[in-house]
Each structure stands twice: as C-alpha cells, then as structure tokens.
Amino acid sequence: xxxxxxxxxxxxxxxxxxxxxxxxxxxxxxxxxxxxxxxxxxxxxxxxxxxxxxxxxxxxxxxxxxxxxxxxxxxxxxxxxxxxxxxxxxxxxxxxxxxxxxxxxxx
Amino acid sequence: xxxxxxxxxxxxxxxxxxxxxxxxxxxxxxxxxxxxxxxxxxxxxxxxxxxxxxxxxxxxxxxxxxxxxxxxxxxxxxxxxxxxxxxxxxxxxxxxxxxxxxxxxxxxxxxxxxxxxxxxxxxxxxxxxxxxxxxxxxxxxxxxxxxxxxxxxxxxxxxxxxxxxxxxxxxxxxxx
Amino acid sequence: xxxxxxxxxxxxxxxxxxxxxxxxxxxxxxxxxxxxxxxxxxxxxxxxxxxxxxxxxxxxxxxxxxxxxxxxxxxxxxxxxxxxxxxxxxxxxxxxxxxxxxxxxxxxxxxxxxxxxxxxxxxxxxxxxxxxxxxxxxxxxxxxxxxxxxxxxxxxxxxxxxxxxxxxxxxxxxxxxxxxx
Numbered sequence: 001x002x003x004x005x006x007x008x009x010x011x012x013x014x015x016x017x018x019x020x021x022x023x024x025x026x027x028x029x030x031x032x033x034x035x036x037x038x039x040x041x042x043x044x045x046x047x048x049x050x051x052x053x054x055x056x057x058x059x060x061x062x063x064x065x066x067x068x069x070x071x072x073x074x075x076x077x078x079x080x081x082x083x084x085x086x087x088x089x090x091x092x093x094x095x096x097x098x099x100x101x102x103x104x105x106x107x
Numbered sequence: 108x109x110x111x112x113x114x115x116x117x118x119x120x121x122x123x124x125x126x127x128x129x130x131x132x133x134x135x136x137x138x139x140x141x142x143x144x145x146x147x148x149x150x151x152x153x154x155x156x157x158x159x160x161x162x163x164x165x166x167x168x169x170x171x172x173x174x175x176x177x178x179x180x181x182x183x184x185x186x187x188x189x190x191x192x193x194x195x196x197x198x199x200x201x202x203x204x205x206x207x208x209x210x211x212x213x214x215x216x217x218x219x220x221x222x223x224x225x226x227x228x229x230x231x232x233x234x235x236x237x238x239x240x241x242x243x244x245x246x247x248x249x250x251x252x253x254x255x256x257x258x259x260x261x262x263x264x265x266x267x268x269x270x271x272x273x274x275x276x277x278x279x280x281x282x283x
Numbered sequence: 284x285x286x287x288x289x290x291x292x293x294x295x296x297x298x299x300x301x302x303x304x305x306x307x308x309x310x311x312x313x314x315x316x317x318x319x320x321x322x323x324x325x326x327x328x329x330x331x332x333x334x335x336x337x338x339x340x341x342x343x344x345x346x347x348x349x350x351x352x353x354x355x356x357x358x359x360x361x362x363x364x365x366x367x368x369x370x371x372x373x374x375x376x377x378x379x380x381x382x383x384x385x386x387x388x389x390x391x392x393x394x395x396x397x398x399x400x401x402x403x404x405x406x407x408x409x410x411x412x413x414x415x416x417x418x419x420x421x422x423x424x425x426x427x428x429x430x431x432x433x434x435x436x437x438x439x440x441x442x443x444x445x446x447x448x449x450x451x452x453x454x455x456x457x458x459x460x461x462x463x464x
C-alpha cells in the first residue's frame with residue numbers, strides 16, 4: 001500500500017468533542033453582548049423566587065450534593081488506583097522487553 | 108422483509124460493537140487467601156460520575172484522564188497479594204484467557220521462570236481498540252486488569268508519565 | 284434534479300445570510316458543517332486535542348466577527364482553511380511550542396505495519412514532527428484532498444514551493460518509516 005494512501009488514512013478528519021458548536025455559539029453570544037442582564041422590574045421577582053426555592057430545597061440539595069461529591073471522590077480515587085495498577089503492570093512488561101532487547105543486542 | 112431488516116440491524120450491531128464485553132472476574136475464595144486485595148469495579152455509569160471529578164482545564168493532565176475515562180464502558184481490576192508462593196491456582200489465568208474471543212490479540216507476552224509473567228491483550232475492531240486486558244502473574248501476586256470501551260492510543264500516550272502512567276510502547280516484541 | 288440543487292444552494296446561502304443578521308442557530312449550522320475540518324487541521328498540526336479544540340473555537344469566533352465580509356459558502360470554506368492554517372503557524376512562531384522531535388517518536392516495528400491504528404498513529408506523530416509549513420501543506424493535501432494549486436492560495440506560497448515542501452515532507456516520512464521498519 002502506498003505511503004500517500006497511508007498518510008491520507010492517518011489524516012482522516014476527526015470530530016471535535018460533543019457540544020463544540022454550542023460552546024462556540026455561547027462564546028459568540030457573549031462576545032456580541034447577546035447575554036442580556038435582567039431588567040430591574042423583574043429582578044426582585046427573581047430574587048424572591050430564588051430565596052423561596054433556597055429555603056425549601058436548600059437543605060435537601062446541600063445534603064444531596066455532599067453525598068454525590070463524596071461518592072464522586074471515592075470513584076475518582078478508584079479510577080486512579082486502577083490506572084496506577086495498570087500502569088505498573090505495563091511498566092513491568094516494558095522493562096522485561098527492554099531487558100530482552102538489550103541482551104539481544106549483545107548476542 | 109421486516110425480518111430481513113431486523114437481521115441486518117442485528118448483524119450490524121453484532122459486527123461493530125462499540126466496546127468489548129467485560130470479562131467475568133469472579134474468583135471464589137481467592138480474596139480470603141490473599142493478604143492484600145484490590146478490587147475495582149467501575150461500570151459506565153460510575154465512570155461518567157468519576158469523569159465529573161477530574162477538572163477540565165484545557166491541556167491539563169486531569170482533563171486528559173477525564174477524556175479517556177468518560178468514553179470507557181468499564182474498568183475492572185483484581186489484584187491479590189499472598190504471603191507465600193503458589194497460593195493461587197494457575198488455572199485462574201487460563202480461565203481468563205479462555206474468555207477472550209477471536210478478535211483479541213496478544214500484543215505482549217513476557218514470561219520468566221521465577222519472576223512476573225505479563226500478558227497484554229487488545230480487542231481491535233477495524234481502526235479501534237475497544238478492549239484491553241492485562242494479566243500479571245507472579246508467585247505471590249496475581250493482577251488482572253480489564254478495560255472495556257474505546258481506548259484511544261493517542262490519548263493514552265498523552266497520559267505518559269502522568270498519574271504514574273508510564274510510556275506504553277506498543278512495539279514490544281513477543282516472546283512465545 | 285436541477286431544482287433540488289438550486290434549492291440546496293439557496294438554502295446554504297440563506298444560512299450565511301441569516302448568520303450575518305445575528306441568527307445564532309444559522310451560525311451553529313455553519314460551525315457544524317465545518318467543525319471537523321477546522322478541528323482536524325489543528326489536531327493533525329499539533330497532535331493535541333485540547334490545543335486543537337482551543338484553536339478551532341478561536342477560529343470560529345473570528346469567523347463570527349468576519350461574517351459580513353464573506354459572500355458565499357465556498358468563501359467561508361476557503362477563509363476557514365486559511366485562518367486555521369495561519370493560526371497554527373503563528374502559534375508555533377509566537378509560543379515557540381515544543382515540536383515533537385523525531386527521535387522521540389516511538390519506533391514502529393515491521394510487524395506493526397499491518398496494524399492500521401498503530402501505523403496511523405506513527406504517521407500522525409511523524410507529521411507532527413515535520414517543519415510547520417510542511418506539516419500544514421501535508422495536512423491540507425491529504426486531509427482536505429487539495430491540489431498544490433489550491434494549497435498555494437491558502438498558504439500564500441508559490442505553487443512550486445508548495446510542491447517542493449510536499450515532496451520533501453513525503454521523502455522525510457518515507458525515510459523515517461523506512462528507518463524504523
């Protein structure tokens with residue numbers, strides 16, 4: 001197979017992460033001043049609604065968030081443990097192979 | 108006609124799975140005999156949760172881990188240490204190997220008589236690696252790692268040296 | 284058939300027009316049409332997804348500010364290729380980014396040549412190690428499938444210079460692959 005064919009295959013277009021277009025549009029809106037501040041007339045209503053919601057849901061949400069954070073941190077540590085063990089074993093394999101390679105060179 | 112369409116759909120999905128199937132890594136009684144046990148079982152849902160706890164700053168190491176983790180379908184690690192040699196049945200290793208179908212390829216096999224034996228297998232479909240299994244067996248330790256899901260070598264390579272993840276050299280020679 | 288084609292062309296022109304008038308949905312359509320191309324040009328240039336994402340975002344924001352000057356779909360495509368290429372080259376010049384030295388690139392054994400993902404990875408690494416102009420020209424040639432005559436209009440070099448860069452780049456890639464095979 002030709003080199004040009006392989007280069008073309010290697011340079012096949014890739015997609016950006018999901019939500020890329022939305023992020024750009026959000027930045028564009030922001031840069032264009034498209035995000036409007038709430039008008040003063042509505043501001044007090046928003047504040048009142050927020051306070052009421054906070055009073056009702058605040059305690060529950062905080063407890064939920066704390067639980068989820070603790071669970072997330074635990075899972076995060078497990079991921080790191082798993083990656084560390086995987087890396088140790090791959091490193092061991094690599095060292096073995098390098099030793100074999102080194103001894104082959106002198107044979 | 109409807110049956111034909113159904114068959115095509117079933118065949119299409121069967122022919123191009125997005126991830127390898129997780130292996131069965133249940134070894135009854137083994138943990139009781141071990142002095143140290145690491146048992147990590149993280150399915151897709153857990154991994155999505157974990158991904159949220161890796162910060163996403165552009166170019167950061169944490170982001171690189173997050174990018175890898177959030178695409179995976181599972182990470183399963185079983186690691187046992189024993190206080191004397193020969194505490195586990197070598198058939199366990201054979202049992203794990205037997206679960207690997209024809210799409211799996213052994214890319215590394217290092218074996219030495221008195222030291223650690225390491226085998227690395229990958230499940231490659233088309234352009235993509237969708238599964239990784241590492242079996243490391245030594246007299247007093249047995250470790251089996253099973254990573255399920257699309258494994259992007261380039262992203263893995265970017266983890267090199269970070270969080271203790273080493274350079275993963277794919278060009279290792281096989282020793283049969 | 285003619286009617287369908289005409290309708291499609293008018294539809295696309297309309298998207299550009301709507302985007303110019305501040306319709307963010309239309310702008311999102313333009314991004315979605317070109318995002319893989321822009322992202323991939325930057326990705327293949329730097330071999331770094333995070334950097335490619337940053338550059339692609341900046342390019343599209345610049346596009347957003349430049350919509351008034353763009354007249355057609357083809358113009359947008361040309362503009363995006365040109366600006367992305369320039370940004371990549373400028374980043375290398377300004378930030379003196381660490382180039383991937385070829386000797387650092389992991390060697391690939393002969394057996395792996397049959398394994399496509401590995402060979403492609405190796406090629407991407409080698410391409411990322413080429414001098415910036417060669418890198419950009421190779422990417423435009425093989426990712427975008429452009430002729431040297433089209434590439435020269437994007438990179439602003441004479442067509443013979445483009446051909447020469449392309450030739451040298453392929454020779455370097457062939458040599459590097461040959462050395463490790």
